[in-house]
Amino acid sequence: MIPLLHDFTGETVLVFGGGPVGARKARRFAAEAEVVVVSPDFADREFGGAERVRAAPDIDAVREWVDRADPALVVAATDDAALNDAAEAAARDRGALVNRADDHGEQSVGNVVVPATVRDDPVTIAVATGGRSPALSKHLRERFEAEFSGAGEMAELTGDIREELKAADVPPTERRNAVRAVVRNDDVWKALDSGRSKARQVATDVIGDISGDSS
Numbered sequence: 523m524i525p526l527l528h529d530f531t532g533e534t535v536l537v538f539g540g541g542p543v544g545a546r547k548a549r550r551f552a553a554e555a556e557v558v559v560v561s562p563d564f565a566d567r568e569f570g571g572a573e574r575v576r577a578a579p580d581i582d583a584v585r586e587w588v589d590r591a592d593p594a595l596v597v598a599a600t601d602d603a604a605l606n607d608a609a610e611a612a613a614r615d616r617g618a619l620v621n622r623a624d625d626h627g628e629q630s631v632g633n634v635v636v637p638a639t640v641r642d643d644p645v646t647i648a649v650a651t652g653g654r655s656p657a658l659s660k661h662l663r664e665r666f667e668a669e670f671s672g673a674g675e676m677a678e679l680t681g682d683i684r685e686e687l688k689a690a691d692v693p694p695t696e697r698r699n700a701v702r703a704v705v706r707n708d709d710v711w712k713a714l715d716s717g718r719s720k721a722r723q724v725a726t727d728v729i730g731d732i733s734g735d736s737s
């Protein structure tokens with residue numbers, strides 16, 4: 523499986539099943555998409571502002587729900603494998619993506635997997651284990667969150683530097699060396715804790731040092 527980033531802005535995500543797993547998937551996608559969760563009951567969990575519809579569709583009704591909602595993604599998260607099969611088939615017939623929460627390993631060809639995700643905008647880190655150990659995905663996500671706090675700020679800082687060097691017509695090789703030196707420099711990472719302008723100063727020194735070396 524190959525990870526890709528998908529923009530769900532303005533799309534609908536239809537979740538079948540309102541248990542803890544349906545709630546977790548709803549929260550995840552509600553950050554960006556219109557999420558509708560269909561279930562006869564709902565766990566006492568946060569659903570991320572998703573629309574909750576109390577219903578217990580049978581296999582035919584699942585197809586009607588999918589046709590009506592016209593979702594970009596269907597999440598099958600009920601505890602009923604036959605119903606999840608129906609959701610998967612209906613999604614596939616409409617050309618929607620499908621995520622089976624009750625599947626493991628590599629899932630069926632064409633299905634998507636939800637990775638554990640660290641978000642520090644504009645940075646995203648996604649972790650998956652080929653379905654072998656979701657608990658490990660979660661654990662690694664927690665470690666990355668702790669270790670790479672400040673990654674979003676680093677992306678913004680180096681994004682600014684790239685644009686400035688480009689505007690100043692600095693040649694590509696020199697630009698690349700400058701940005702690489704900044705992202706690898708521990709002092710810049712430390713300075714990010716004191717704010718972007720402090721980090722900017724340290725980064726400017728780092729770039730000055732390397733351009734000094736090459737001349």
Ligand SMILES: C[C@@]1(CC(=O)O)c2cc3[nH]c(cc4nc(cc5[nH]c(cc(n2)[C@H]1CCC(=O)O)[C@@](C)(CC(=O)O)[C@@H]5CCC(=O)O)C(CC(=O)O)=C4CCC(=O)O)c(CCC(=O)O)c3CC(=O)O
Binds near residue numbers: 622
């Ligand atoms: C294939 C996949 C399909 C999919 O859902 O996309 C899938 C399937 C299954 N998960 C199961 C169990 C658990 N899942 C979690 C947690 C997460 N599961 C997530 C993703 C995925 N889970 C996909 C593969 C990702 C990969 O490749 O690693 C995460 C990363 C993302 C998310 O869901 O948001 C989220 C962490 C979010 C975070 O915190 O960052 C925990 C941990 C916990 O609860 O503490 C447990 C209990 C411990 C354990 O079993 O490991 C079971 C068994 C059910 C049973 O036994 O009945 C199945 C089905 C099966 O394996 O048959």
Ligand SMILES: NC(=O)C1=CN([C@@H]2O[C@H](COP(=O)(O)OP(=O)(O)OC[C@H]3O[C@@H](n4cnc5c(N)ncnc54)[C@H](O)[C@@H]3O)[C@@H](O)[C@H]2O)C=CC1
Binds near residue numbers: 579
């Ligand atoms: N992918 C993952 O991370 C994980 C997946 N799982 C799998 O996902 C499934 C769901 O997990 P939980 O939320 O813990 O289970 P759960 O049993 O708490 O929730 C299942 C939900 O589906 C609903 N449901 C039943 N019939 C339905 C219908 N006809 N239409 C719509 N909804 C219906 C139930 O009312 C309930 O709200 C489990 O069966 C398990 O196989 C479990 C743990 C983690």
